[in-house]
Amino acid sequence: HVKKFIATHYVMEASNSAWNQQQSFYAAGNKDEGNPYDSKNSLTEEEKANTEKQTIRGKYLSVVIAKNLSMDINQFNKYNPGFDAKLSAQGEYDLLLPADKMQQFLANKYQILNECVNSILGDEPLPPAKTTYPKAGRKKSP
Structure with missing residues (x-):
């Protein structure tokens, strides 16, 4: 005891x-x-009419997404309040963005995710992912 x-x-x-x-x-x-x-989110009717929704999963960060989409972080947070907390707790998030920004996000989705993960890991770039095979040698005939 x-x-x-x-x-x-x-x-x-x-x-x-x-x-x-x-x-x-x-x-x-x-x-x-x-x-x-x-x-x-406190969007106006005009902003709501011009938005698109995409469910995302992964280790995304709001500041990295906003930077890559050339959005102000306050504007991003207006469309997606509590983004970082909800995504980390639930594992997925319904991302709301203006239509033009959503197309830009979808086109660069994997580059943004890679930058987010690198940022989480400590800003060290990962080595290129390529497989190195040994050089083919000629077989000697007996």
Whole structure:
């Protein structure tokens, strides 16, 4: 029982426990952002009429998509509120973009995904994916 008590004490009472960090977060005057699943996009009727939807799966990042589509990140977030949180939690997301930007996204989808993954991995470019085979040698006849 002593080990369990010590472990419980460490988790509940330690200055670096998650509970104490959360309390200090709120004590500093920070506000909770709320449930990211409750966020709805606030598009006008004209913007809604000019949008296309595409379900995407993968490790996409909103800033990389916005950069590749030459969109302002605030405009991207207006069309896709809570993009990063929802995509990482659910594994898929219904991406909304203006029609011209959606065509650009679909044309460069794999390059954007590759850049997103490289960004997650630490901005180190991956080596080219190619298979190297040994040179064919001639068989000697007996």
